Amino acid sequence: MHEVDPTSQSNYLQIATKHITFDWTVDFDNKVIAGTATHELIAKNDEVSEVIFDTSYLHIEGVKVDGDAVQDFRLGPKHEVMGSALRVPLPRTLSAGSSILVEITYRTTANGIALQFLEKEQTQGKTFPFLFSQCQPIHARDLAPVQDTPSVKLTYSASVRSVLPVLLSAKRISPPSDGPAHDGKIIGKDEVVYTYDQPTPIPSYLLAIAAGNLQYQSFQVPDGKQWKSGVWSEPELMDKSFWEFSRDTTRFLAAAENLAGPYRFGVYDLLVLPPSFPYGGMENPCLTFVTPTLLAGDRSLTDVVIHELTHSWFGNGVTHAHASHFWLNEGWTTYVERVLLQIIHSPAHRGLSSVIGYKALLDALALFEDKPKYQKLVIDFNYGEDPDSAYSRVPYDKGANFLLHIERTLGGLAVFLPYVKDYIATYMGHSISTETWKNHLYAYFQKNGSEGQIEALNSIDWDAWLHQSGLRLPVEMEYDLTLVNPANALADRWYESRYTTDISKLDFKSSDLDSLDANQRAVFLERLESYNESLPAGHLFHFDKLYSLSTTLSAEIRFRFYTLVLKSPAAMYFVQGAANWVIGVDDTGVIKGRMKFCRPVFRAMFKVNPDLTISTFKQARTQFHPIAQSLIAQDLGLDLTGLRGSG
Ligand code: BES
Ligand code: ZN
Numbered sequence: 001m002h003e004v005d006p007t008s009q010s011n012y013l014q015i016a017t018k019h020i021t022f023d024w025t026v027d028f029d030n031k032v033i034a035g036t037a038t039h040e041l042i043a044k045n046d047e048v049s050e051v052i053f054d055t056s057y058l059h060i061e062g063v064k065v066d067g068d069a070v071q072d073f074r075l076g077p078k079h080e081v082m083g084s085a086l087r088v089p090l091p092r093t094l095s096a097g098s099s100i101l102v103e104i105t106y107r108t109t110a111n112g113i114a115l116q117f118l119e120k121e122q123t124q125g126k127t128f129p130f131l132f133s134q135c136q137p138i139h140a141r142d143l144a145p146v147q148d149t150p151s152v153k154l155t156y157s158a159s160v161r162s163v164l165p166v167l168l169s170a171k172r173i174s175p176p177s178d179g180p181a182h183d184g185k186i187i188g189k190d191e192v193v194y195t196y197d198q199p200t201p202i203p204s205y206l207l208a209i210a211a212g213n214l215q216y217q218s219f220q221v222p223d224g225k226q227w228k229s230g231v232w233s234e235p236e237l238m239d240k241s242f243w244e245f246s247r248d249t250t251r252f253l254a255a256a257e258n259l260a261g262p263y264r265f266g267v268y269d270l271l272v273l274p275p276s277f278p279y280g281g282m283e284n285p286c287l288t289f290v291t292p293t294l295l296a297g298d299r300s301l302t303d304v305v306i307h308e309l310t311h312s313w314f315g316n317g318v319t320h321a322h323a324s325h326f327w328l329n330e331g332w333t334t335y336v337e338r339v340l341l342q343i344i345h346s347p348a349h350r351g352l353s354s355v356i357g358y359k360a361l362l363d364a365l366a367l368f369e370d371k372p373k374y375q376k377l378v379i380d381f382n383y384g385e386d387p388d389s390a391y392s393r394v395p396y397d398k399g400a401n402f403l404l405h406i407e408r409t410l411g412g413l414a415v416f417l418p419y420v421k422d423y424i425a426t427y428m429g430h431s432i433s434t435e436t437w438k439n440h441l442y443a444y445f446q447k448n449g450s451e452g453q454i455e456a457l458n459s460i461d462w463d464a465w466l467h468q469s470g471l472r473l474p475v476e477m478e479y480d481l482t483l484v485n486p487a488n489a490l491a492d493r494w495y496e497s498r499y500t501t502d503i504s505k506l507d508f509k510s511s512d513l514d515s516l517d518a519n520q521r522a523v524f525l526e527r528l529e530s531y532n533e534s535l536p537a538g539h540l541f542h543f544d545k546l547y548s549l550s551t552t553l554s555a556e557i558r559f560r561f562y563t564l565v566l567k568s569p570a571a572m573y574f575v576q577g578a579a580n581w582v583i584g585v586d587d588t589g590v591i592k593g594r595m596k597f598c599r600p601v602f603r604a605m606f607k608v609n610p611d612l613t614i615s616t617f618k619q620a621r622t623q624f625h626p627i628a629q630s631l632i633a634q635d636l637g638l639d640l641t642g643l644r645g646s647g
Contacts, residue, residue: 005322006381007138009085010147011052015043017147022158026211028129031117034107037144041102043094050090051102054141054148056083057112061105063088081386083141104145112142113626116276122623123212123274124234128164128188130212132273137323137387140204150319151431153201160194162211167232169208169284170198171267177216187213200264201429203319208284210271217242222254227263233272240295241272248302253309255344260313260424268309276593278625280304283311291594293555300518307337318427323387325434327377331399351480352519359526361397365471372469378434388627401477402465409456419444434466487520491527498535503542510546518556525560537570550577559597566604575608583620591623602632
């Protein structure tokens with residue numbers, strides 16, 4: 001296993017950034033951010049004579065060290081995944097502990113994938129352009145020269161000139177969030193300078209920016225809390241966004257504080273992005289980014305908010321050292337997310353979420369049949385290997401199940417939760433490896449536990465969980481099935497009816513789904529998909545007619561419906577509908593840019609009708625986020641070289 005981050009070319013072990021001051025202008029006409037990044041760095045060793053930054057597709061205009069221009073900085077050859085190392089020689093050799101200022105003047109270019117500049121037609125309001133970033137896992141280097149490794153934690157401050165309101169993953173200094181939009185100036189025309197400060201050290205992948213016609217509405221915060229919370233969205237979506245999140249966000253954050261300790265970032269806002277946002281949510285500090293597909297109109301998808309705010313402790317507080325230990329972020333977050341579901345709702349809700357996660361895990365493991373390395377919890381990345389290609393539910397659900405297994409082996413939540421608090425308190429603000437986590441777990445129970453608990457820990461098959469590949473978990477897990485059973489029962493009834501040839505004899509009603517909530521409906525569809533034999537086409541037409549699944553506006557249900565029917569004898573009939581839905585030629589009018597939805601639907605379509613799939617993708621490709629474009633292309637075996645950059 002690499003000790004050093006295998007995805008960064010920077011020399012962060014010799015010298016590391018402590019603070020960055022950004023001075024940026026957002027240029028919507030040319031689709032670039034231009035300005036300076038000034039790093040305050042601290043030498044970790046003696047005799048440090050250069051700083052190496054990660055950059056990708058940045059145009060470097062000049063470098064100053066302690067205020068003086070340096071001429072002999074060098075931009076290295078471009079590595080396909082890691083980008084070009086920017087080497088800055090230092091005029092004096094540094095000894096451990098001493099600091100230096102390096103100011104880099106640069107601009108971003110259209111080839112980077114961290115930034116997506118949207119045309120006004122791609123927004124809700126269709127009047128102003130939009131910009132957003134996605135820096136995790138290793139795209140911060142497309143936004144600014146940085147030591148792009150989560151092992152370096154930095155504070156930052158920024159001032160950003162823009163003709164549209166600007167949001168950053170930091171605290172707004174000016175103009176005030178709750179004042180008039182764009183400081184009362186003309187949106188889209190007048191330049192306003194937005195200033196921000198992030199005083200809590202964060203890894204580079206949490207740098208984030210969004211700009212567009214964005215408005216703010218604050219949530220009510222429980223008594224005694226020092227933090228603020230609210231939602232940002234385009235004005236056209238404000239009422240829906242506020243309704244969807246205002247009841248739950250602050251009480252979820254308060255519940256997480258009870259479990260994990262005080263919230264440290266001062267502000268917890270949500271930002272509802274345009275449809276091309278490629279994830280469900282992204283835990284940018286002070287400002288979680290969410291997909292607009294969460295606006296279900298029934299508050300049924302707010303689990304994503306629980307997940308993202310839990311990252312405030314796991315990931316944003318205690319951070320994985322590098323890509324190999326990514327499960328420490330997502331596995332821990334998913335584990336605690338489900339504990340919070342139990343606390344906020346009921347043990348049955350924790351079970352329901354676990355069952356959904358387990359199915360997603362089995363799918364992910366199966367998809368990596370030819371890439372067993374990515375079935376492991378701790379992945380031994382080669383130097384320069386792309387972490388985006390390894391992204392899957394494995395770190396989430398193998399990780400969460402591993403922690404659940406440890407919890408149960410040790411004696412349950414009452415024993416485990418005090419340990420969780422200690423883990424957080426011990427490593428808050430640090431970046432750690434799996435080994436550090438495991439050593440602390442043992443140390444904690446050696447100090448606070450019994451001999452029996454150490455024996456319990458010794459009984460765990462650490463190697464199987466952490467380092468083995470395979471299509472299943474090392475231990476079969478049991479979950480609370482109270483909420484799962486009714487969904488499975490309905491699916492089983494359908495399956496049992498599969499030999500009934502006379503559809504009019506089928507005993508199903510439109511109201512069958514009324515008693516199932518959104519997550520139970522997902523389980524229902526997944527159960528149907530899990531049988532060895534598909535339902536006959538006639539059944540599926542009837543099924544769709546009764547439950548209107550090919551027209552439901554819930555993306556969580558619709559993508560599961562398509563993955564079910566595209567594996568059935570009715571596939572030819574539904575493939576065009578799936579194509580239309582995924583690129584927004586449907587009643588929603590918007591692409592389904594969240595990769596959780598578009599990737600499986602494109603993959604399922606491809607098995608049915610490759611030509612239609614490829615032409616559908618090519619037709620709408622540039623509307624998808626660059627990361628989604630490249631992963632869908634990989635899934636479909638397409639080569640995007642030569643096409644990229646043109647959108
Ligand atoms: N941090 C992740 C998103 C991510 C991971 C982006 C790796 C890029 C690289 C975020 O917290 C996440 O897990 N999002 C999930 C939400 C879900 C688990 C509730 C998603 O997008 O599906
Ligand atoms: Zn996450």
